Structure formats: C-alpha cells, structure tokens
Amino acid sequence: MQKIAALMRQKAQELLSSGQVQQVAAWRKGQLAYDNAPAVFTSPEACADLVYDEFCPANLSKYLLAATKKKLKTAVFLKPCDTYGVNQLLKDNRVQREYVYAIGTPCQGMLDIKKIRAHGLKGITRITVSEGVVQVETVYGTQNLPQRDVLLDKCLQCKGNAYMIADTEIGEKLATPEPRGDAFAAVKRIEALPPEERFKFWQQELSKCIRCNACRDICPACSCEQCIFDNPAAPVAGKAFADPVEENMFHLIRAYHVAGRCVGCGECARVCPQGVKLGLLNLKFMKDINTFYGPYQAGSDATTPAPQVTFTQGDVEPSAAGQKGRS
Amino acid sequence: MFKIAKAKWPELWQALAREGQLYLPALVDGKTDFAPWQKDTKVDLLTAVTAKSLKQLFFAQVEPLMHFQTSGKKVAVTPQELPAQPTIAFGVRACDLAGFTILDKVFLKEPVDTFYRARRENCTLIGLACGFPEETCFCQTFNIDAASPAGDIQTWLVWDNLYWESRTGKGQQLTAKLAALLTEATAEDAKLVQAQQTKIRETLSKLPLGRLRFSPELAKHEQEVFNSKVWEKLSATCLSCCGCTYVCPTCHCYDVRDYAGKDGAVERFRCWDSCMNGDFTKMAHGNPRKGQLERFRQRYMHKLVYFPEDYEGTFACVGCGRCLRICPVNLNIVKVAKELEVDLHV
Ligand code: SF4
Ligand code: SF4
Ligand code: SF4
Ligand code: SF4
Numbered sequence: 001m002q003k004i005a006a007l008m009r010q011k012a013q014e015l016l017s018s019g020q021v022q023q024v025a026a027w028r029k030g031q032l033a034y035d036n037a038p039a040v041f042t043s044p045e046a047c048a049d050l051v052y053d054e055f056c057p058a059n060l061s062k063y064l065l066a067a068t069k070k071k072l073k074t075a076v077f078l079k080p081c082d083t084y085g086v087n088q089l090l091k092d093n094r095v096q097r098e099y100v101y102a103i104g105t106p107c108q109g110m111l112d113i114k115k116i117r118a119h120g121l122k123g124i125t126r127i128t129v130s131e132g133v134v135q136v137e138t139v140y141g142t143q144n145l146p147q148r149d150v151l152l153d154k155c156l157q158c159k160g161n162a163y164m165i166a167d168t169e170i171g172e173k174l175a176t177p178e179p180r181g182d183a184f185a186a187v188k189r190i191e192a193l194p195p196e197e198r199f200k201f202w203q204q205e206l207s208k209c210i211r212c213n214a215c216r217d218i219c220p221a222c223s224c225e226q227c228i229f230d231n232p233a234a235p236v237a238g239k240a241f242a243d244p245v246e247e248n249m250f251h252l253i254r255a256y257h258v259a260g261r262c263v264g265c266g267e268c269a270r271v272c273p274q275g276v277k278l279g280l281l282n283l284k285f286m287k288d289i290n291t292f293y294g295p296y297q298a299g300s301d302a303t304t305p306a307p308q309v310t311f312t313q314g315d316v317e318p319s320a321a322g323q324k325g326r327s
Numbered sequence: 328m329f330k331i332a333k334a335k336w337p338e339l340w341q342a343l344a345r346e347g348q349l350y351l352p353a354l355v356d357g358k359t360d361f362a363p364w365q366k367d368t369k370v371d372l373l374t375a376v377t378a379k380s381l382k383q384l385f386f387a388q389v390e391p392l393m394h395f396q397t398s399g400k401k402v403a404v405t406p407q408e409l410p411a412q413p414t415i416a417f418g419v420r421a422c423d424l425a426g427f428t429i430l431d432k433v434f435l436k437e438p439v440d441t442f443y444r445a446r447r448e449n450c451t452l453i454g455l456a457c458g459f460p461e462e463t464c465f466c467q468t469f470n471i472d473a474a475s476p477a478g479d480i481q482t483w484l485v486w487d488n489l490y491w492e493s494r495t496g497k498g499q500q501l502t503a504k505l506a507a508l509l510t511e512a513t514a515e516d517a518k519l520v521q522a523q524q525t526k527i528r529e530t531l532s533k534l535p536l537g538r539l540r541f542s543p544e545l546a547k548h549e550q551e552v553f554n555s556k557v558w559e560k561l562s563a564t565c566l567s568c569c570g571c572t573y574v575c576p577t578c579h580c581y582d583v584r585d586y587a588g589k590d591g592a593v594e595r596f597r598c599w600d601s602c603m604n605g606d607f608t609k610m611a612h613g614n615p616r617k618g619q620l621e622r623f624r625q626r627y628m629h630k631l632v633y634f635p636e637d638y639e640g641t642f643a644c645v646g647c648g649r650c651l652r653i654c655p656v657n658l659n660i661v662k663v664a665k666e667l668e669v670d671l672h673v
Pocket of ligand 4: 566
C-alpha cells in the first residue's frame with residue numbers, strides 16, 4: 001500500500017504541475033491511525049499529505065458534482081467500487097466528462113474501525129496490515145485480528161477489481177476480497193417473514209434514523225440540486241423531528257428514487273451514525289430489478305439506460321412486485 | 328470515601344432509582360449510551376466515551392415550550408410546565424461534566440433558560456473516572472482531569488470495587504440515603520484509587536492527542552481566522568450531516584418551531600439545531616450564511632474564537648473526541664484548530 005501511495009502522490013503532483021488538472025480529489029492523512037479524510041488538493045506541494053492505506057473507504061465521486069459546478073478539471077482517485085458511482089453521475093448528466101480525470105486505484109478491501117473497536121480495542125496508536133493479519137497496537141497492548149473479520153461490510157460485497165471508468169491506472173490491480181456468498185440472502189430472509197413482522201422489522205430499523213442526511217449526502221445516486229427533504233417550508237424538515245412517520249417516508253422515497261441508479265457502493269450504510277441497515281432496502285430493489293428486467297448493474301457504464309426509464313412490451317405489470325417479489 | 332463491591336451494584340442501581348429517574352451508560356445494539364435504568368439494563372462502566380453526550384438530560388433534543396388552542400379568532404395559550412422529576416445520572420465522565428459548565432454559561436446567564444435550570448437543579452450527577460481513555464480523548468488539552476471527575480459525587484472503578492466520594496451537599500444527601508449499601512474505605516483502598524489516578528493521567532499523556540494544545544491566540548485574531556484560506560479546503564468535503572454538533576456536549580444551538588396538530592391545536596417546541604443545517608439562521612430575507620463553507624466556519628469560530636472571546640478564554644470544547652469518532656469523512660475540531668494555527672503562525 002505504501003508503494004501505491006507513493007505512486008499516487010507522484011501522479012497527483014505531475015497532473016497538478018503540468019496543469020493537466022486544476023485539482024485532485026484524494027485522501028489526506030489524519031492524526032490517528034485510521035482517520036484519513038477525503039480532501040481536495042490544489043497544489044503539488046500540498047500533495048505531501050496525500051495518503052492511501054486500508055483506511056480510505058470514502059467514495060470520492062460525489063465531490064465531482066462541485067467540480068463540475070465550478071468548472072474545474074479534477075483528477076479523482078477511484079477504487080474499483082467507486083468507479084460505478086462516477087459512471088452513474090455521468091449517466092445522470094450531473095457531472096460532465098470533460099471535468100473528470102479518473103484514476104483507477106488498486107484496493108484489497110478497506111477496514112472498519114468500528115469492527116476493530118468491537119474487539120474491545122481502545123487507545124489505538126498504530127494499525128498495520130500484512131498477509132491477511134491486522135496488527136492493532138494500543139496503549140494497553142497489541143492484538144492481531146484476521147483481516148477478513150474487520151473488513152467493512154461493503155467490502156464483503158465487493159464487485160471485483162475491474163475499473164468501470166479510468167483514464168489511467170495506478171500500479172497493478174490487486175486481488176479484492178471474495179464477496180460473501182449470496183448478496184441477496186438477507187433480503188430473502190426478510191421477504192420470507194410474515195407481513196406484520198416485516199413491517200415491525202422496518203419500523204424498528206428506520207426509527208433509529210436521526211435524519212442527519214449523511215446517507216443522502218454521500219450517495220452518488222442522490223444528486224438532486226435541492227432535495228425535497230431540505231425544504232424548511234415542508235413539514236418534513238429533519239431537525240424538527242416532529243413525527244416518526246417522517247423517517248419512514250424519507251427512506252422509502254429515497255430508496256425509490258435511487259432504485260435502478262443505486263450502484264451498491266455501500267457508502268450510505270457506512271456513513272450512517274446510527275447503523276441503519278440501508279443497504280438492505282437498496283438490495284431489495286436491485287433484486288426485484290434483476291428478477292423482473294434481467295440482470296442490471298447501475299454504474300457499469302455511463303450510457304445504458306436503467307430498466308425503469310425504458311419501456312418494452314414485455315415489461316412486467318407494476319403489481320408483479322407484490323406477487324412475485326418474494327420469489 | 329466509601330466502597331461498594333460489584334455483587335452489590337444491582338442493589339445500588341435499584342436504590343438510586345428509588346431516589347429519582349436513574350440514567351446510566353447501557354449497552355444497546357452494540358453501542359454504549361446513556362439510558363434510563365431498568366432491571367434488565369446491561370450497564371457498561373468500561374466504555375469511556377458514550378456515543379452521544381449527556382447534554383439531552385438538561386437540554387432536551389425536543390422540548391415543548393407552550394401550547395395554543397385556536398378557535399376562530401381566539402387563541403388560548405397554555406404554558407408548558409417545568410419538569411419537576413428528580414433525576415440521577417451515574418457514570419458521567421469528566422469531559423461531559425465539564426461540558427455542563429460550558430452549557431451553564433449560556434443557559435444560566437440572564438435571561439435564564441428555565442427549562443434547562445429546572446432539569447439541572449433536579450439532577451444529581453455522579454462522575455466516574457476513566458479507567459481506559461480512548462485514542463480520541465483529549466480532555467487534558469483543557470486541563471480537565473479524567474482521574475477526578477467533577478460532579479456531586481465522584482467514583483472510581485478499581486477491579487471489582489466502586490469507590491465513592493461526595494463532593495457537594497447534594498452528593499452528601501444522596502450518599503446518606505445509601506448508607507446501608509456503602510462501606511467505609513480503608514487506607515489501602517485510598518492507595519488503590521491514587522494508583523489508578525496516576526495510571527489514568529499517564530495513559531492520557533501517551534495517547535496520540537496526549538500533548539495537544541489549542542492556541543489561545545486564535546481568539547485574539549478573530550478577523551484573520553474568519554478570513555483564513557483554510558476554510559475552503561476544510562469545508563470542501565464536509566457532508567453537512569450535523570453528526571458532530573448533535574453528539575457534542577457543548578454545541579447548544581436550537582430552533583423554535585410550531586407544529587400544527589388537529590382541530591386548531593398548535594404546539595410550540597424547540598429542537599436542537601446545527602450550524603451545519605442548510606436552513607440554520609435562515610430568515611425572511613434569506614440566509615446570511617450562504618453555503619457549507621460559512622456554516623462549517625461558524626461551528627469552529629464559535630468554539631475556538633467567539634466563545635473564548637465571550638467567556639474569558641474558555642474554548643467551547645471539552646475534548647471528548649466524539650466529533651472525531653462520528654464524522655463520516657473524518658473532519659474534526661483538532662484538524663481545524665491545527666490547520667488554523669499553521670495558517671496564522673500562532
Ligand atoms: S444508495 Fe447507498 S449503496 Fe446505493 S449508490 Fe447511494 S450510497 Fe451507494
Ligand atoms: S445516515 Fe443514518 S441517521 Fe443519518 S439520515 Fe441516513 S439513515 Fe438517518
Ligand atoms: S467539539 Fe468535538 S471534541 Fe470538542 S466537545 Fe464537541 S464533540 Fe467533543
Ligand atoms: S460530522 Fe463531519 S461531515 Fe458531518 S457535519 Fe460534522 S464535519 Fe461535516
């Protein structure tokens with residue numbers, strides 16, 4: 001990973017000093033062992049702080065919205081999973097291709113600090129990864145953990161190491177984590193529940209939401225100029241917290257709105273401070289789309305229209321979801 | 328000083344719950360947070376930093392202020408009664424206790440916030456020293472001593488004993504009611520507690536933020552800080568999720584809203600607001616803070632500049648580290664302060 005980071009710094013400096021791009025979206029080193037932050041670099045000197053390791057989970061594609069708005073040619077480092085998001089933004093015509101310089105960046109899976117902490121580790125001073133073992137040094141002692149146990153959930157659904165868009169690539173591709181069995185297993189379990197229990201499950205899950213909107217703000221499919229849920233004149237503004245029905249509405253509307261555009265990057269679930277199982281809702285839609293319209297992966301290119309925005313005579317009737325959706 | 332062995336803690340919780348609504352750190356869904364105590368509560372005294380701060384105990388996330396009943400052109404107003412229930416919070420850490428002294432400066436100065444004052448006065452706070460500080464902790468930056476938490480009573484957890492010492496009249500009153508459960512601590516015990524205190528202070532200094540200082544110079548350069556070029560860089564990646572402000576023990580902005588119910592009933596309530604919210608300080612003419620840069624800047628100007636300006640150099644931060652833990656893009660007050668110090672050469 002250190003070699004990759006060095007190559008990235010070099011690339012970023014080159015692009016900035018040659019004037020090929022005006023800014024570079026990457027990650028900046030923090031003060032702790034794991035708190036690298038997404039960052040925009042505008043000068044070759046600033047790139048000294050550019051970092052890349054197992055704690056760079058953030059998908060930077062959403063920052064391209066601002067770049068397009070400001071008309072700034074932006075180089076962006078993209079892990080394989082992040083490339084889907086860029087395609088989706090291009091397809092939705094929210095990001096202009098001329099302002100994007102996509103750099104494929106190898107990944108072996110990102111680590112989840114919450115899972116590391118769940119092993120009772122605190123006072124963390126250093127984390128190193130080698131040969132599938134994560135060594136965590138703390139002021140109270142050192143512990144080794146199997147890498148797979150502390151991968152982010154989204155990395156256990158990895159779609160592989162291919163880049164869906166890349167103007168150039170850094171180094172050689174690395175082996176991404178093996179995805180965990182049937183991606184839809186959890187959806188099937190919920191579909192099998194009787195309706196009352198399913199309802200209860202979702203009520204419990206969604207009532208954890210504090211309406212911070214982080215899920216929406218990180219999402220490459222949520223790119224509306226003005227979100228309906230940001231309208232202070234509507235009785236749905238999050239902070240008023242007036243009515244629990246609101247949370248349900250927010251999530252249902254959002255799930256419908258990103259259906260067929262959700263690339264399955266898993267960022268919404270990762271950034272949720274409340275641990276709402278957001279991925280499940282999206283997976284349900286993906287599963288239904290696959291069942292009714294044939295296999296479809298949003299973001300695998302920037303042109304193929306989503307099944308819901310095309311019409312063919314063979315399309316299922318809307319009621320099919322209620323009947324066959326539980327197959 | 329008194330002590331009470333682990334086997335007797337359930338009785339202690341029960342006894343405390345008889346004196347008022349008891350809140351303590353509880354493990355729910357893999358997360359430790361303050362919760363009202365019930366018989367089956369999984370009490371967690373080992374986790375230093377609860378997910379949220381305890382500020383909602385005095386400064387409720389949603390607080391009804393008054394009720395209106397409209398009929399035709401008439402409006403009947405019923406004020407909201409002040410909360411009167413006695414409460415006890417056990418296991419409060421030094422940083423959160425210090426957070427209350429910051430909120431006090433705001434809510435207890437004239438005009439006094441009566442809701443806050445009522446809840447504050449009704450509550451007995453029992454502090455707990457931090458046996459295992461976390462890498463995000465930097466209370467020592469503000470000279471807050473995690474080894475002897477303020478509060479009405481302070482406690483230490485050493486192995487399987489809880490050591491107990493009252494610090495205020497309120498604390499003594501509560502302690503007197505627990506006489507049957509508490510035994511007098513010995514000189515040996517006092518040594519154990521002292522050893523733990525030394526250990527805690529040592530651990531804190533070894534943590535990544537152990538030697539962190541915030542420059543008091545920031546507050547003396549309001550204009551320069553305000554106009555610094557670092558805001559653009561820092562705010563560029565903020566998602567404006569408000570997470571940092573909601574978990575913070577010292578953030579205290581609120582909004583007042585009306586909620587129109589059925590048949591002409593209107594409830595006026597206040598709810599936590601956040602400078603990260605798009606409609607923060609939005610007025611009839613629009614919003615003086617136009618974008619995320621201005622809103623993001625507000626949070627840190629408030630904590631690092633305006634508050635120290637207004638309150639004799641006190642930063643509106645107690646180093647609990649919650650904003651370091653919650654931010655989905657790893658922005659936080661430490662990074663901001665350090666960038667500013669570099670930019671201003673202070
Ligand atoms: S809904 Fe979630 S998984 Fe889907 S694209 Fe948005 S952030 Fe990614
Ligand atoms: S990130 Fe989580 S808490 Fe925030 S709005 Fe989304 S679901 Fe709710
Ligand atoms: S600013 Fe951050 S570290 Fe400081 S008190 Fe608030 S949440 Fe805690
Ligand atoms: S938690 Fe982070 S992303 Fe959310 S508002 Fe605060 S600084 Fe911005």
